[in-house]
Amino acid sequence: MIELQNVTKRYPGNREALAQLNLVLERGEMAFLTGPSGAGKSTLLKLVAAIERPTHGQIFINQRNITHIPKNKVPNLRRYMGIVFQNHHLLYDRNVFENVSLPLRIAGYAQADISRRVRAALDKVSLLNKEHVMPIMLSGGEQQRVGIARAVVNKPAILLADEPTGNLDPQLSAEIMQLFSEFNQVGVTVLVASHDLSLISRMRKRIVRLRGGRCTNGDRPVA
Amino acid sequence: MLNTRRQPKPLIRPNRSTRLYSHLRDHLRSLVFSLGKLYRQPLATTLTILMIAVALALPACMYILLDNLRAVTQKWDDSGQITLFLNLETSENDIEKLRSRATALEEIETVEYVSAEQALDEFRALSELDYLIDGLAENPLPPTLTLTPSASAKAPDTLHRLVSDFRSYPDVEHVQLDMQWLQRLQAISDVVQRAITIIGITLAISVLLVVGNSIRLDIENRRDEIEVTKLIGATNRFIRRPFLYGGMWYGLLGGVIALLLVFTVLLVIEQPAQRLVTLYNSEFELIFPDFWQGLGLVTTSIALGVSGSWLAVGRHIARIEPS
Ligand SMILES: Nc1ncnc2c1ncn2[C@@H]1O[C@H](COP(=O)(O)OP(=O)(O)OP(=O)(O)O)[C@@H](O)[C@H]1O
Ligand SMILES: [Mg+2]
Numbered sequence: 001m002i003e004l005q006n007v008t009k010r011y012p013g014n015r016e017a018l019a020q021l022n023l024v025l026e027r028g029e030m031a032f033l034t035g036p037s038g039a040g041k042s043t044l045l046k047l048v049a050a051i052e053r054p055t056h057g058q059i060f061i062n063q064r065n066i067t068h069i070p071k072n073k074v075p076n077l078r079r080y081m082g083i084v085f086q087n088h089h090l091l092y093d094r095n096v097f098e099n100v101s102l103p104l105r106i107a108g109y110a111q112a113d114i115s116r117r118v119r120a121a122l123d124k125v126s127l128l129n130k131e132h133v134m135p136i137m138l139s140g141g142e143q144q145r146v147g148i149a150r151a152v153v154n155k156p157a158i159l160l161a162d163e164p165t166g167n168l169d170p171q172l173s174a175e176i177m178q179l180f181s182e183f184n185q186v187g188v189t190v191l192v193a194s195h196d197l198s199l200i201s202r203m204r205k206r207i208v209r210l211r212g213g214r215c216t217n218g219d220r221p222v223a
Numbered sequence: 224m225l226n227t228r229r230q231p232k233p234l235i236r237p238n239r240s241t242r243l244y245s246h247l248r249d250h251l252r253s254l255v256f257s258l259g260k261l262y263r264q265p266l267a268t269t270l271t272i273l274m275i276a277v278a279l280a281l282p283a284c285m286y287i288l289l290d291n292l293r294a295v296t297q298k299w300d301d302s303g304q305i306t307l308f309l310n311l312e313t314s315e316n317d318i319e320k321l322r323s324r325a326t327a328l329e330e331i332e333t334v335e336y337v338s339a340e341q342a343l344d345e346f347r348a349l350s351e352l353d354y355l356i357d358g359l360a361e362n363p364l365p366p367t368l369t370l371t372p373s374a375s376a377k378a379p380d381t382l383h384r385l386v387s388d389f390r391s392y393p394d395v396e397h398v399q400l401d402m403q404w405l406q407r408l409q410a411i412s413d414v415v416q417r418a419i420t421i422i423g424i425t426l427a428i429s430v431l432l433v434v435g436n437s438i439r440l441d442i443e444n445r446r447d448e449i450e451v452t453k454l455i456g457a458t459n460r461f462i463r464r465p466f467l468y469g470g471m472w473y474g475l476l477g478g479v480i481a482l483l484l485v486f487t488v489l490l491v492i493e494q495p496a497q498r499l500v501t502l503y504n505s506e507f508e509l510i511f512p513d514f515w516q517g518l519g520l521v522t523t524s525i526a527l528g529v530s531g532s533w534l535a536v537g538r539h540i541a542r543i544e545p546s
Contacts, residue, residue: 049454051545072458079456089451103455105249108242150455 001027001158001189002048007057009043009213017043019213020057025191027062027157030184032200033193035210041193044210045160048191049083050074062157079107081158082151086166089147090135096122096146097131103154121149125179141172148176152183159183161192165199173199181205250464257468260441268473271437275477275524278430280484282423283512283520287485289415291510295500296408305382307368307389308397311339317394322368324392330376330385335369342367349502365396379406427527434473434531438466442539450545459540466536467529474528478521485512485520 002025009018018040025031033041046052047059050069058067066077082103090099100121104114122128125145135143144164151159161180165173177192177199184190184205194200200207209216237245261268307325309318318336326334337345342364347356372382382400389398442449449462493509500507512520 051454075453075456075458077456078454083454085454089447089454091448091451102452102457105245105252106452106455106457106461108237108245108249110237110241110245111248113237 001025001029001062002191003060004044004047005058005060007047007054007059009040009047009052010055016055016213018047018054021210021213021215023208023215025189027189028184028187029206030181030190031192031206031208032203033191033208033210034195034197034200035216037195039210040213041210042162043213045083045162045191045193048158049081049160050077075106079103079154080156081160082154082156084144084147084151084159084161084164086163090143090150092135095132095134096127096138099135099146100150100153103150107154109154117153118149121153124152124182125149141168141176144168144176145179148179152188155188157189159188159190161190163193163195165194165196170199174202177203249461250468253465253468257465258472260465260469261472267437267440271433271473272476272480274433275430275473275528276480276484278426278433279478279481279520279524280488282419282426283481283485284488285415285419285422287489287510287512287516289412289419291496292408292412294510295503295507296405296412304401305370305372305386305389306399306401307370307392307395308365308399309367310394310396311365313366313394318366318368321392321394325368325370325389328385330372330381331370332373333371335371337367337369339364339366427523430477430524430527431531431534434470434528435535437473438470438532438535439539441469442466442535442543446543449540449543453543454545462540463536466540467532470528470530470532470536471525472528473532474525475521477528478524481524482512482517482520 002023004021004023007018007021007023008016010016021040021044023044033044035041043052047054048061050066054067058065060066061077061080069077091102097118100118101114104117109117119128119131122131125148127142127145127149130138130142130146135146138146148161148164151161159180164180165176168176173196180190180192181203192200207217307321309321313321322334322336325331339362343356343362346364347353350356372385376382376385386398386400389395452462489509489511496509497507
């Protein structure tokens with residue numbers, strides 16, 4: 001589903017953020033991306049979401065080469081994936097329902113489908129009762145869950161998350177990770193970058209360790 | 224509601240007609256949303272709209288005033304009269320001869336005689352300077368013959384030939400062709416019209432820049448929002464839409480206020496203008512812009528608003544990318 005072949009990413013004036021990295025994530029697989037700060041976790045996710053372009057190497061999403069995907073094709077690629085970032089990236093002048101419905105509106109769904117889907121997504125993150133609340137009135141954890149609901153509302157094949165539990169307490173962090181795991185169980189390919197080693201080791205999923213832009217292992221979990 | 228343990232039913236991608244319908248709905252939403260945005264920044268919005276309104280009202284007023292001037296002179300042009308100022312000492316008998324001679328000309332339709340006394344009376348009635356006139360030792364006004372050329376003789380060439388003919392008549396002191404200053408007025412109004420066009424174009428460009436700048440600021444303020452929407456798969460076109468509608472609202476509101484300004488100016492000058500023109504012995508009805516001209520002004524304004532925001536949107540939105 002996600003394949004990186006010999007990918008190198010060098011930011012202008014920096015050493016390599018990723019160096020000749022190879023990584024394959026099968027359809028329906030879930031993996032955690034971990035490693036020290038500056039290891040290249042965010043960079044990897046940005047390459048997959050076509051936010052950044054690789055300096056060398058090839059990237060495939062669902063067998064399609066997106067290495068040099070033209071700008072006007074990027075929106076379609078992104079509708080294929082849900083993206084959750086640490087800074088929640090919500091629109092603060094619109095309520096929860098409108099935030100979550102945005103991807104569906106962008107893709108041109110009918111109003112009835114939108115309402116149904118948004119409620120289902122909010123139900124899943126247990127925020128159905130906060131539909132009409134403005135994001136500013138929500139706690140950090142709730143805002144993060146709104147972000148997740150928005151990422152999954154159009155049932156993407158791929159879910160990418162960068163530090164989704166960043167500054168949440170352990171209890172909430174565990175709940176959020178559990179949520180990702182549930183999406184994975186219904187067939188979504190999930191890639192989550194996280195520092196929280198103790199939490200992700202409890203999830204019993206594949207862990208990809210990065211250091212200095214290189215992969216130091218690609219272990220599958222021991223079943 | 225949704226059981227996570229079960230495979231959920233797949234989300235059906237919207238088909239063509241659904242997409243079209245939701246596309247229209249999104250346009251409507253952008254339309255309302257962008258108006259709401261303007262409403263939430265009343266000061267900035269008001270300033271922008273007033274700048275647009277003034278920039279459009281100015282050339283529009285000048286244009287409509289020129290139109291009025293043309294209409295007034297057009298009426299005078301219809302008469303296209305030739306006035307013969309006679310020697311003060313000309314006898315009644317000679318005047319009568321002159322009069323029948325002019326009447327006999329086929330180029331002349333009517334001949335009107337105003338004696339020196341009549342001229343003085345008329346002047347007295349018009350000028351309200353009775354005491355001055357009464358103080359005069361003798362009448363300084365000459366008797367005049369006012370000739371109206373027939374319709375076929377209204378061509379400038381014919382009129383000029385007639386004028387030089389009359390100059391050679393005995394007892395004719397001076398010949399005045401109304402055409403001359405009418406022509407000059409015509410030439411002036413052509414120059415003025417050109418000037419108004421240039422001013423209008425300059426101000427139209429300034430409207431483009433004003434709207435463009437407002438929209439650019441708006442885009443800058445909503446940079447984060449644009450990044451987020453791009454991250455969840457919004458096309459540039461989708462993001463552009465509310466900004467373009469914003470420009471349209473600026474244009475519409477600016478245009479309507481410009482029209483109100485034009486009407487206000489015309490209402491204010493209506494009476495003095497009427498009085499002025501009556502002094503020139505003409506009937507006069509101030510021309511206001513008609514429905515189509517008003518519609519034209521507002522449409523132009525909308526077009527400028529949309530184009531202005533298009534300029535800003537085209538360059539800035541493509542540049543904003545999530546990072
Ligand atoms: N936009 C950028 N321009 C220049 N250098 C960058 C940019 N983004 C990241 N880098 C550099 O690339 C390297 C990898 O950064 P990246 O953000 O991918 O690390 P990370 O693993 O996500 O770290 P963290 O755990 O702190 O989020 C770092 O050395 C960083 O300084
Ligand atoms: Mg990072």
